Amino acid sequence: MTDWIDVLIVAIKVVAAFVIMLVATLMLIWAERKILADMQNRVGPDRAGPGGILQGLADGIKLFFKEPITPARVEKGIYLLAPILALIPALLMFLVVPIGRPFSIGDREITLQVMDLNVGLLFVLAVSSMAVYAVVLAGWSSGSKYPLLGGVRATAQAISYEAALGLSLVPVVIYEGTLSVAELVEGQSGQFFGIFPAWNIILLPSFAFFLMAAVAETNRAPFDLVEAENELVGGFHTEYSGLRFALFFLAEYINIFTMSALAATIFLGGWNGPTWDGALPASVTWIFPILWFGLKTFAIVFIFFWVRATLPRFRYDQLMELGWKRLIPGTLIWMIFVAIALAFDEFGAPWA
Amino acid sequence: MAELVIFVLFGVIAIAGALTMVLHPNPVYGALGLMATMLSIAVFYVVNSGHFIAAVQVVVYAGAVMTLFLFVIMMIGVDRAESLEERLPLQRQLAIGLGVVFLILIGLIGGNAWITAPEAAAAPNGTVENIADLLFTDWLLPFEVTTLLLIIASVGAVALAQFDARRRGGEE
Numbered sequence: 001m002t003d004w005i006d007v008l009i010v011a012i013k014v015v016a017a018f019v020i021m022l023v024a025t026l027m028l029i030w031a032e033r034k035i036l037a038d039m040q041n042r043v044g045p046d047r048a049g050p051g052g053i054l055q056g057l058a059d060g061i062k063l064f065f066k067e068p069i070t071p072a073r074v075e076k077g078i079y080l081l082a083p084i085l086a087l088i089p090a091l092l093m094f095l096v097v098p099i100g101r102p103f104s105i106g107d108r109e110i111t112l113q114v115m116d117l118n119v120g121l122l123f124v125l126a127v128s129s130m131a132v133y134a135v136v137l138a139g140w141s142s143g144s145k146y147p148l149l150g151g152v153r154a155t156a157q158a159i160s161y162e163a164a165l166g167l168s169l170v171p172v173v174i175y176e177g178t179l180s181v182a183e184l185v186e187g188q189s190g191q192f193f194g195i196f197p198a199w200n201i202i203l204l205p206s207f208a209f210f211l212m213a214a215v216a217e218t219n220r221a222p223f224d225l226v227e228a229e230n231e232l233v234g235g236f237h238t239e240y241s242g243l244r245f246a247l248f249f250l251a252e253y254i255n256i257f258t259m260s261a262l263a264a265t266i267f268l269g270g271w272n273g274p275t276w277d278g279a280l281p282a283s284v285t286w287i288f289p290i291l292w293f294g295l296k297t298f299a300i301v302f303i304f305f306w307v308r309a310t311l312p313r314f315r316y317d318q319l320m321e322l323g324w325k326r327l328i329p330g331t332l333i334w335m336i337f338v339a340i341a342l343a344f345d346e347f348g349a350p351w352a
Numbered sequence: 353m354a355e356l357v358i359f360v361l362f363g364v365i366a367i368a369g370a371l372t373m374v375l376h377p378n379p380v381y382g383a384l385g386l387m388a389t390m391l392s393i394a395v396f397y398v399v400n401s402g403h404f405i406a407a408v409q410v411v412v413y414a415g416a417v418m419t420l421f422l423f424v425i426m427m428i429g430v431d432r433a434e435s436l437e438e439r440l441p442l443q444r445q446l447a448i449g450l451g452v453v454f455l456i457l458i459g460l461i462g463g464n465a466w467i468t469a470p471e472a473a474a475a476p477n478g479t480v481e482n483i484a485d486l487l488f489t490d491w492l493l494p495f496e497v498t499t500l501l502l503i504i505a506s507v508g509a510v511a512l513a514q515f516d517a518r519r520r521g522g523e524e
Contacts, residue, residue: 118480119403119404119406119407119480122407122411123407125415126407126410127410129410129415133387133419133422136422136426137380140380140426152423152426152427155420155423155426159416159419162415166411
């Protein structure tokens, strides 16, 4: 009996996470176009719904009803498999992110997180390293040279920036002493000196490295060499149309949302924030952690869009130099520094 | 019961992937087959509550190593299918002979008693802490020696590539 209820709870959580990601994608598409338009002194989408807020939905419906064209020279099986492979890691990664404070119904504690893994951060890295296959296979199976170039670029970029992404998280893990995402959030509750929130953002270089690597991992501008519409037509998804293209599009926006949610969770305290627990009734206060989480996530998403509107695309050699000569040595040095500093804190100076 | 179902399902996938890797003439499909095998092995680790080792398996092998393989395959040229002509004499005979030896070994090992860890060691939520404890206390020296070995190997590879390029007078 209890088992059955547990399974039901997990099923509800999975469906809820799926819905959150889809709704977030619709909102992000609209938000990106509006924000970019504002930054470029344009109006942006304003026809679908008030302020164009239904633009994402309109785009989605349009793509859904378009004819999916299959070019003659594609490798059929892999060509059809690639969009699905793009979506799976994007959906999986969000499962370890807690979006709010755990609460209890009866004697059962319910976390607002699909699963809390003991190896949470490693799971995130593992899943994000799977995302590149979709791009590579899509590029290769299209049987056309521009997608292939996009695919080759994707492999090199993914290998280079995955290392930086993983290394940038090591100082956080050393500092917090856990890989579980829920425990990371708990570790960031409370304040320093009673004023500043005790978030991991004090490991500022880690945060900067993580953001850079995350933008590169999601193949967003200025690291969008995989798509590079003015060099490679559309890059890896040149030969895709209709719903198949929509899946790639969806995966990209879900990745942005998930990476932002992770950055907010790992560095900005997740759902931690003032909840006014005593002052307001419990039926109101439960919403605050979710609001804080959403706000922090959106702040990071905004940085993604901001960077896209500001910076021109990297050249390929600049991309490799930034990855191998700046980010990886930088993360390594910072990691060693944090490790030594924390060791001093823990064990004292070796000569003392 | 669930464990058995998962084992059979992913066992079939692992073997099919391995066969694809060996038999498929197109290297990209070969790489994909190998990836399927590695992911299935990661699933086996999870079933045996080795979460840490499963994550590392996916990050290192399925993530980094296979991406590198795909990169190399694409750089060399994806249009050429591998020729199936054999250049090594005695290859088949040797393979069959060694295969038989391998099967006999498996039979011998499988027939003996297995040493299994006590039940308490299989705590599903302690794998990272347990591994870290052992790795940084009892097994620190072997661990450090292994890392040193890997660093020497990678420095050696870089050095070889550099010397070779310099001797040819190339720019890189």
